[in-house]
């Protein structure tokens with residue numbers, strides 16, 4: 531499965547190939563919300579592979595004309611794709627959005643605050659992919675217009691490095707791996723993410739996911755969680 535697809539077919543296939551994965555083995559794509567950085571690659575990838583796209587009705591109506599013709603399957607609550615059970619988790623964004631839990635792995639991006647469902651869900655997880663979107667100082671001193679800065683900072687925007695690190699400190703001390711992702715290209719650096727995370731989570735294993743290249747292949751199965759393979 532792919533969870534969101536913001537890159538083109540060839541970029542996605544290329545990055546997967548570098549991880550030893552074949553894009554033709556993807557059985558479907560799940561879409562979290564109607565923002566281009568999450569759905570731009572979906573139309574071309576899903577059509578070329580002839581695979582279904584799983585999306586909430588409201589999200590689909592917000593971007594269907596951009597997605598083009600697709601084999602769409604709607605979900606609202608928990609749903610299954612073959613043997614995989616997928617649970618949507620409420621996030622807080624300026625459009626209808628959600629994160630996902632699959633087994634003991636959770637993916638939470640595009641949320642202006644940590645929601646109660648995220649706090650609840652993380653208790654059962656071994657590993658999490660969490661947004662660490664911006665460094666507050668870089669955002670405030672950066673070139674974005676005031677309104678956009680306010681949107682990002684708001685409870686329906688994105689999680690800052692400090693918010694993400696604090697969430698893990700308070701609720702994730704049992705995790706065996708944390709993937710810090712969805713870094714802003716303008717208002718963040720991997721170094722800032724590392725500084726914020728390590729200041730609050732000294733011994734927690736983590737990886738900062740790059741915007742421009744694949745992250746790695748990890749085994750996520752309970753005790754072995756977080757093992758890079």
Ligand SMILES: [Zn+2]
Pocket residue numbers: 565567568640712
């Ligand atoms: Zn996004």
Ligand SMILES: [Zn+2]
Pocket residue numbers: 563565623640
């Ligand atoms: Zn978004």
